[in-house]
Amino acid sequence: MTQRQCDRLAFDRAMVTQPVWNRFDLARDVTGIADNVLLHAGPPFTDPGAITRPILNSACVAAVYEGLAPSLDMAERMISSEEILLKPAQDVNVVAPLAAVVSASMPLHSVYDAWRGQHRTYAPINGGNRPSLRLGLKSEAVLDHVRWLNTRCLDVLQGGLAEGIALVPLAVEGLKGGDDCHGRTPVAGAALVRELIDRSPNGIGDDEALEFLKGSPSIFLNLWMAATKLMMSRAEGVSGSGLVTAAGGNGRDVGIQVSAFPGRWYTVPATPPEGTFDVDLPPSRALGAIGDSAVVDAFGLGAMAEAGNEPPTSPGSGCGMSIGEHPCFRGTGLKLGISATAIAESGHAPQVSLGILDCEGKLGRLGGGLYQMPVLPFRQAAEDVLARRQSSSC
Numbered sequence: 001m002t003q004r005q006c007d008r009l010a011f012d013r014a015m016v017t018q019p020v021w022n023r024f025d026l027a028r029d030v031t032g033i034a035d036n037v038l039l040h041a042g043p044p045f046t047d048p049g050a051i052t053r054p055i056l057n058s059a060c061v062a063a064v065y066e067g068l069a070p071s072l073d074m075a076e077r078m079i080s081s082e083e084i085l086l087k088p089a090q091d092v093n094v095v096a097p098l099a100a101v102v103s104a105s106m107p108l109h110s111v112y113d114a115w116r117g118q119h120r121t122y123a124p125i126n127g128g129n130r131p132s133l134r135l136g137l138k139s140e141a142v143l144d145h146v147r148w149l150n151t152r153c154l155d156v157l158q159g160g161l162a163e164g165i166a167l168v169p170l171a172v173e174g175l176k177g178g179d180d181c182h183g184r185t186p187v188a189g190a191a192l193v194r195e196l197i198d199r200s201p202n203g204i205g206d207d208e209a210l211e212f213l214k215g216s217p218s219i220f221l222n223l224w225m226a227a228t229k230l231m232m233s234r235a236e237g238v239s240g241s242g243l244v245t246a247a248g249g250n251g252r253d254v255g256i257q258v259s260a261f262p263g264r265w266y267t268v269p270a271t272p273p274e275g276t277f278d279v280d281l282p283p284s285r286a287l288g289a290i291g292d293s294a295v296v297d298a299f300g301l302g303a304m305a306e307a308g309n310e311p312p313t314s315p316g317s318g319c320g321m322s323i324g325e326h327p328c329f330r331g332t333g334l335k336l337g338i339s340a341t342a343i344a345e346s347g348h349a350p351q352v353s354l355g356i357l358d359c360e361g362k363l364g365r366l367g368g369g370l371y372q373m374p375v376l377p378f379r380q381a382a383e384d385v386l387a388r389r390q391s392s393s394c
Contacts, residue, residue, distance in 0.1 A: 003341050003389065006240035010259040011323040011337045014235040014243070018114040019121075019227035022164030024154065028104035030122060031092040038062050039089035039102040041292040042250030043265040048080050052251030053361035054099035054136020054287060059086060061133060061142050066103040072138050090246045091263060093233060094122045095225040095292040098355055098365075099136030099251070107154055111167065111226040113234065121233060123226035125149045125157070128216030134291075135364030136357050156209040160196030167227040168328045170195075170220065175305070175332050181224055182293055182302030183353035183368065186217035193219065225292060228299045235337075236262040240389040242340035242382050243323070247298035247373075249289035251357070254373070256298065258340050258381045260388050266377035273354045275369015287359040289371040294352045300336035303351040303370055321346065344382035349373040 001009070027033060038059050045051050051059070060075040063084050069075035078084045089096040096102055108122035127134055127149065131141040171181050174188030181188065193213045197204055204210045213219055232245040238259045246257035246265075255267035270288030277286075296302045300322050321342045322335035329336065343349050352371045358364060 001240060003240065003242070003385075006238055006389070007243050007323055007339045007341065010235040010238040010241035010243040013238070014231040014337060015324070015326045016115060017231045017234050019111050019167045019230045020114040020164045021109055021111045021167060021223055021226075022161060023110045024107040024158060025110045025122065026104070027094070027102050027106050027108055027122070030108070030110070030120065031094060033087070033092065033104055035066065035104045036068060036083065037085050037087055037104065039092065039094050039096060040086050040250060041089060041096040041098065041100065041290060042248035043253050043255040043267045044088050045086060045250060045252065048082055050252055051079070051086060052099075052287060052290070053359060054290070054357050055086070055101065055250060057136045057138035057361045058099045058101040058133045058142075059084070060138050061146065062101040062103040062106075064143055065146050066105060088265075090229065090248060090257075090292055093120065093229065095222070095229050095295060096124065097126070097222060097225065097293050098134035098291040099357060100124060100127075100132070100134040107150055109223055109226055111223065111230050113230060114164070114166070116234075119230070119234065121226045121230040123222040125153060126216060126219050126222040128212055128219060130212070136361050137364050138361065152206060153209050153212065156204055156206050156213070157196065160200040160204065162199040165192070165195050165199075167223055168326070171224055171227070172328060172332065174220070175301075175329070175334070180302050180305045180353065182221070182296040185220045185224065188224070189217050189220040192223070221293065225295055228295045229292075232295060232299065235259050239392050240385060242385040244298045244338050244340055247294040247352075248292040249294065251287045251290040251359070254289045254294075254371075256340070256377050256381065258385060260385045261381070266381045268374050268376050271371075273352075273356050273369035273371040275356055275367050277356070277367040279363060279366055281358075281363075281366060285358055285360060286366060287357040289352070289354055290357060291354060293354070297350055297352040298338055300334060300338065303353045304338070305334055321348070321350065340378040340381040341385060343375060343378040347375055349375045349378055
């Protein structure tokens with residue numbers, strides 16, 4: 001088979017997927033991680049000294065939440081001494097937004113493929129507009145919010161699940177209403193909240209939780225990250241394909257994976273996204289690209305959806321690197337899936353919508369912007385795919 005045919009085969013496997021959120025699972029039960037392991041966004045860190053401050057802050061909060069450490073400061077010492085370990089979330093089918101960290105007893109949204117059985121991906125509950133783990137702050141306020149999310153808010157979400165909620169229709173509704181499914185998700189988020197209210201036997205009786213859900217325009221994002229990752233993971237294992245199946249950053253490095261090599265990260269140092277700050281700070285306070293939400297853009301939405309009408313030669317344009325249409329997205333004008341081989345040939349990599357975090361871990365989110373992915377990891381992946389194709393076929 002040709003390179004194009006191999007990419008198309010992987011793409012078709014991804015598109016014949018119907019992501020449905022139908023329950024919560026504890027992280028330890030579905031990932032097999034030990035109690036002293038925490039999951040973070042992006043590729044692995046080389047050693048504890050390489051952990052970026054926002055992820056380290058969130059890891060401290062998660063460690064205290066988990067009962068691994070009695071205090072935030074003690075947690076940091078235990079992470080530095082490797083008594084507590086950090087590993088990439090996507091390597092165990094979990095996605096983590098920005099600097100968020102997942103611990104063993106955290107309940108995760110569980111999203112499965114309703115068309116082909118019980119293959120699942122997972123994401124933590126979105127922290128909304130309150131002090132949340134994704135902001136990378138080391139504080140008791142974040143710890144309190146994590147506890148509230150995973151108890152009272154969890155109860156409300158479970159009460160409105162019924163038999164499950166299909167996520168692609170909500171994404172399509174969002175796109176038609178002006179969302180991009182990454183940087184903007186308020187339309188899909190409002191649709192999700194309506195579904196939860198309608199499916200709750202007596203409506204949502206917890207006024208605080210209802211106010212939180214309605215006031216969190218990004219409430220849909222974590223679920224859509226899991227849905228996107230589910231579709232991507234269905235494309236893994238096509239030996240001659242460079243279809244991108246993972247993407248993310250940890251603030252220090254940013255990387256991708258491709259269909260032909262499941263679990264193999266291709267990485268480069270992470271530079272900060274380009275964007276404006278909401279606070280008066282120098283550009284040097286911006287952390288490098290961070291978060292597993294890059295999977296959305298690598299799928300073809302987010303900044304890629306915004307770039308869809310650009311000419312094929314424009315940097316960041318989705319026209320030359322995207323593969324085809326999802327049957328449920330017809331009518332949106334969007335092509336989805338990106339090929340590392342096509343990117344290597346064109347020299348133009350995708351852009352990603354990302355929040356900009358404070359590299360010192362003191363102020364959380366500084367603003368938002370666009371991160372221009374370097375071509376290098378795509379080129380490295382494409383070279384390996386070519387070498388694989390020369391010795392086998394997909």
